[in-house]
Amino acid sequence: MNYSNNTYAALFNSQKDNQFQVGNSKYKVRIQKLKALKLALEKTYRYDIIEALHKDFKKPKVETDLTEIYLVVKEIKHTISNLKSWLKHQRVETPIALFGTSSYIKYEPKGVCLIISPWNYPVNLTFGPLVSAIAAGNTVILKPSEMTPNTSAVMAKIVNNVFDRNEVALVEGEVEVSQELLKLPFNHIFFTGSPTVGKIVMSAAAKHLSSVTLELGGKSPTIIHESATINAAIKNIVWGKFLNNGQTCIAPDYVLIHESIKNEFINAFTLKVSEYYSENPKASESYSRVVNKKHFERLVSYIEDAKSKNATIELGGDYDVTSNYIAPTLISDIPDDALLFEEEIFGPILPIKTYTSVDAVVNYINSKEKPLALYVYAKRENFIKYLINNTRAGSTCVNSNALQYSNHHLPFGGSNNSGIGKAHGFFGFQEFSNARSVLKRHLPGPFYLLFPPYTKYKEKIAKATIKWF
Numbered sequence: 001m002n003y004s005n006n007t008y009a010a011l012f013n014s015q016k017d018n019q020f021q022v023g024n025s026k027y028k029v030r031i032q033k034l035k036a037l038k039l040a041l042e043k044t045y046r047y048d049i050i051e052a053l054h055k056d057f058k059k060p061k062v063e064t065d066l067t068e069i070y071l072v073v074k075e076i077k078h079t080i081s082n083l084k085s086w087l088k089h090q091r092v093e094t095p096i097a098l099f100g101t102s103s104y105i106k107y108e109p110k111g112v113c114l115i116i117s118p119w120n121y122p123v124n125l126t127f128g129p130l131v132s133a134i135a136a137g138n139t140v141i142l143k144p145s146e147m148t149p150n151t152s153a154v155m156a157k158i159v160n161n162v163f164d165r166n167e168v169a170l171v172e173g174e175v176e177v178s179q180e181l182l183k184l185p186f187n188h189i190f191f192t193g194s195p196t197v198g199k200i201v202m203s204a205a206a207k208h209l210s211s212v213t214l215e216l217g218g219k220s221p222t223i224i225h226e227s228a229t230i231n232a233a234i235k236n237i238v239w240g241k242f243l244n245n246g247q248t249c250i251a252p253d254y255v256l257i258h259e260s261i262k263n264e265f266i267n268a269f270t271l272k273v274s275e276y277y278s279e280n281p282k283a284s285e286s287y288s289r290v291v292n293k294k295h296f297e298r299l300v301s302y303i304e305d306a307k308s309k310n311a312t313i314e315l316g317g318d319y320d321v322t323s324n325y326i327a328p329t330l331i332s333d334i335p336d337d338a339l340l341f342e343e344e345i346f347g348p349i350l351p352i353k354t355y356t357s358v359d360a361v362v363n364y365i366n367s368k369e370k371p372l373a374l375y376v377y378a379k380r381e382n383f384i385k386y387l388i389n390n391t392r393a394g395s396t397c398v399n400s401n402a403l404q405y406s407n408h409h410l411p412f413g414g415s416n417n418s419g420i421g422k423a424h425g426f427f428g429f430q431e432f433s434n435a436r437s438v439l440k441r442h443l444p445g446p447f448y449l450l451f452p453p454y455t456k457y458k459e460k461i462a463k464a465t466i467k468w469f
């Protein structure tokens, strides 16, 4: 549904008025809502979603099933199985000095929440956080990206059919719509997108001291040690890189490979690309497209910039402007000041850089912003441990990539430039909740002995308290 500017406040206020009704709902009521969303995704709208994503950027059906529908359905199932225990008051211990009291943590909803999502996994990154927000008992306004309009239209239908708009509403529209929404005093804003827009969101949130979750992006390195099994590594890397046409926040952004295995890597990579996407990836139904002209031109400028700096195109490098097609591309011999090493790539281009010492790897990674994901391929445990201990990243996969996202027992999110806060499972539920502390007095305890007037005797008790309790 589209709203004019002055109705955003009305929508916000209707959700604000409804927040205690929703927030005090029993877990069974929340589970009913999640089940209704699950049914819509799995059955009623599954084909509409598949068709819309194909129209938006030729996303293959299997990828839509696995990375959009399945991941949200799995999040819902995990939440349904655990919600009762997440909502239970969490009893905590009582220190001796507080004898006569008991304490617990109550996870209460934050209130009215805003979820702003990107275009690259529009269903997953809009409805995934929504599952956590509903579980925690919030009302929610969703603002999906304007870049995947067909998918946004289907999501709007789903939301209108499954929810009352004073509990969950979806607002379609351009960036200006997000800007208007960001003026409202939301209790929590969950944003997924680029670090640049993340900063805009955080400064808008600061005006109302709204809490934020920022799921951002950046350059995720893949490090390949000479002890790695190249064929096994390639299987994962080619899939992880070209899934969604490289438009994945946790895709391997660049490869750091030991000099001695560079040629073996390039040969195996080339073979695997033709195995997955045929000799002519343009005709492959398994290979999607860059989302629009703006991103296409951005990516082409990276290729041309690398070429102008004498980089070697090891594979691909060709493109077709009429269909936003860029071939699966592997580039080496790139100088550090090339755009491919300065900007997040977010497309089907993989730059590789060789190294000879682990210190050089660590120094290079630490000279950049903290990545959202860091991948290591190696058999040597010491190398893996050294890398994990001497770098910082939101998440790490060893001898694989992207799979850390799909384990809902793990928190998902970045650190500083790659994000603030965590999503998925209990971590997502926590993000949309306020951990309210409640202390209850049952008996008059020793603490009364410390109330004024502060006599010499009380001074002694205070000293003893510091020493013994």
Ligand code: NAD
Pocket: 116, 117, 118, 119, 120, 121, 125, 143, 144, 145, 146, 174, 175, 178, 179, 182, 192, 193, 194, 195, 196, 197, 198, 200, 215, 216, 217, 218, 248, 249, 250, 344, 346, 372, 413, 414, 418, 419
């Ligand atoms: P983006 O930051 O351009 O846009 C994200 C959302 O913000 C969209 O809904 C858009 O309408 C809105 N927006 C854009 N400009 C705005 C402004 N000035 N004010 C208010 N709202 C604005 O990101 P994108 O291009 O949609 O997605 C790509 C980025 O998202 C990449 O950096 C990628 O790494 C990151 N990403 C991160 C994750 C994660 O889970 N950490 C997942 C997917 C994508």
